[in-house]
Structure formats: structure tokens, C-alpha cells
Amino acid sequence: GAVVSQHPSRVICKSGTSVKIECRSLDFQATTMFWYRQFPKQSLMLMATSNEGSKATYEQGVEKDKFLINHASLTLSTLTVTSAHPEDSSFYICSARGPSGTSYEQYFGPGTRLTVT
Amino acid sequence: GQQLNQSPQSMFIQEGEDVSMNCTSSSIFNTWLWYKQDPGEGPVLLIALYKAGELTSNGRLTAQFGITRKDSFLNISASIPSDVGIYFCAGLNDYKLSFGAGTTVTVRA
Numbered sequence: 297g298a299v300v301s302q303h304p305s306r307v308i309c310k311s312g313t314s315v316k317i318e319c320r321s322l323d324f325q326a327t328t329m330f331w332y333r334q335f336p337k338q339s340l341m342l343m344a345t346s347n348e349g350s351k352a353t354y355e356q357g358v359e360k361d362k363f364l365i366n367h368a369s370l371t372l373s374t375l376t377v378t379s380a381h382p383e384d385s386s387f388y389i390c391s392a393r394g395p396s397g398t399s400y401e402q403y404f405g406p407g408t409r410l411t412v413t
Numbered sequence: 414g415q416q417l418n419q420s421p422q423s424m425f426i427q428e429g430e431d432v433s434m435n436c437t438s439s440s441i442f443n444t445w446l447w448y449k450q451d452p453g454e455g456p457v458l459l460i461a462l463y464k465a466g467e468l469t470s471n472g473r474l475t476a477q478f479g480i481t482r483k484d485s486f487l488n489i490s491a492s493i494p495s496d497v498g499i500y501f502c503a504g505l506n507d508y509k510l511s512f513g514a515g516t517t518v519t520v521r522a
Contacts, residue, residue, distance in 0.1 A: 300455075312463065328508065339501060340511040342458070375421030389455050399431075402510065 298324045300392050303406035308398035309380055309413055316376045317408045319390030325370035330402065331363075334387040346373040380412045419502050419513030425521040426492045432517040434500060435486040442504030442511075445478050445485040450499045450515075459500075460487070494520055 299322040309315050319329055327348045332340040344365055345353045352365035364376040373392075377384055388408045394401030418483055419436045426432055436445070444463055448456035460471050462478035462485060475488045489496055495519050502513040 302455075330510075339514045340510075342509060345508070374464075381498075391455070402458075404457070406455050407451070407453065 298392070298393060298394050298401075298403040300326075300390065300403045300405040302388075302390055304407050304408060305406065306409045306411075308411045308413060311381055312356045312379055314376055314378045315376055315380055315410060317388055317390075317410070319373045319375070319392070319405055321371045321392045321403075324392075324394065326371060326373075326394075328393040329373040331365060331373075331375050332389045332391070332392045334407075336387075340389060343375075346354060377410065380410070385412045387409055417502055417504055417511055417513040419516055420518055422514065423517040423519065425519050426496070427521050428493060430492050432489040432492050432496070432518060433486060434502075434504035436504075436513045437484040438504055438511075439483070440504070440506075441482045442506055443480075443482070444505040445476075446503045446505060446510070447476050447485070447487045448501045448503060448512075450501060451500075456501060467486065487501075492518075 301320045307315055313374050329346040331343045334340045343358045346365045346367040348367045348370050354360045360370045362378055363364050369372040391402040391404045414512050417436050417438045419446045444500055447459045448460045450456045460469055460475055460476040465482045466480045473490045497518050499515045499517050501515045503510045
């Protein structure tokens with residue numbers, strides 16, 4: 297099956313620093329990847345859609361200058377949280393559209409736990 | 414995003430019991446999906462529903478896509494300990510997923 301990985305799985309950073317999270321499709325090419333944020337005991341909220349070779353599309357209320365997304369290849373998208381603050385602490389999950397191109401087919405990564413101190 | 418109302422919020426099960434949860438929305442969705450998420454992991458797709466009225470099974474799981482395309486239910490029959498976790502419904506329009514708040518399933522002590 298299609299596998300999506302994320303790195304790192306956990307990261308702790310100091311307030312004001314930037315953190316980069318990687319999302320990789322391991323055995324398929326993904327022209328579209330998605331970034332979600334999940335606060336404790338809450339649901340997944342879509343932050344942005346990442347398209348290979350073009351600018352990401354951000355959901356309403358998500359600051360594009362704070363959450364920088366780069367989808368430079370068909371197997372890698374990165375999310376950089378710039379000038380992180382404690383309120384950015386969350387579980388960040390990516391997904392990738394599957395190889396068949398069927399719109400429902402999104403495969404999720406294992407998530408990255410970000411803690412900002 | 415579009416809001417999905419999922420219930421119950423949590424439930425306690427004993428091994429062997431059947432489990433039911435449902436999701437409603439004020440919006441129509443083209444596809445409904447059910448995911449399970451274990452702590453510290455990403456969601457895993459359980460069942461996908463494409464047609465209004467569709468009833469689909471996957472092992473002990475059964476899900477139905479409401480005829481109005483605004484609701485869905487998930488049943489788990491004869492629950493086992495590894496069924497514990499958080500179950501999310503999700504509606505898909507175009508390529509965007511909107512998730513419900515989740516149903517936390519816990520084993521009753």
C-alpha cells in the first residue's frame with residue numbers, strides 16, 4: 297500500500313525559532329499533499345493544500361507567512377513553522393493523494409508532535 | 414471548513430459488544446469516509462462510501478451513506494480490545510476532507 301512518512305516524529309523548540317517538518321510519499325508520487333493540525337482531543341483541521349511545483353493554497357485563517365509550505369518534488373512536501381510560539385504547539389499531520397488519482401484516496405503520515413517552549 | 418457533527422463523543426465498550434456511531438452535516442458530501450486514529454498516529458482509512466444509500470462492509474465494520482448525502486453511520490460488530498481508539502468521519506468534496514470531532518472508544522474496565 298501507499299506509505300507516507302513524516303520527519304521528525306517529535307520536536308521541541310524554543311519560542312521564536314523556526315521548525316521544518318518533512319512529509320514524504322515513499323512508494324508513490326504525490327502531486328498533491330495536505331497539511332493538517334490537530335490539537336489535543338480535537339479533530340483534524342486542514343491548514344493548506346500543497347501542489348508540486350506551485351504555491352500552496354491556505355485555508356481561511358491560516359497565516360501563509362507563518363506556515364511556509366514547499367512542495368519541491370513529487371515525493372516531498374515541507375512545512376516550516378516560522379517564529380514559533382507556544383500556541384503553535386500541536387500535532388501536525390500530512391497526507392498525500394494516492395497514485396491512482398482518485399480524489400478520496402488520501403494516505404496519512406504518522407504525524408509530528410511540535411512543542412514550543 | 415464544513416462542519417460535521419459526530420456522536421457520541423465517547424463510548425465505553427465491553428468485548429463482544431456492538432458499537433455504533435454516526436455523523437451528520439448541514440452540507441452535502443460526494444464521498445463519506447471513516448477513519449481510525451490510534452494515539453500519536455495518523456488516521457487510517459476504514460471504509461469509503463461513494464453513493465447515497467450505499468451500505469458497505471469491511472470485516473466487522475459496516476457503514477452506510479445516508480440517502481440525503483448529509484449523514485453516515487458506522488457499526489462495529491463483536492468488538493475486540495484492539496477496536497479502542499478514536500474514530501473520525503470525514504466528508505469529501507472535490508479533494509478536501511472535512512472531519513468530524515471524533516468518537517473515542519474505550520474498553521470498559
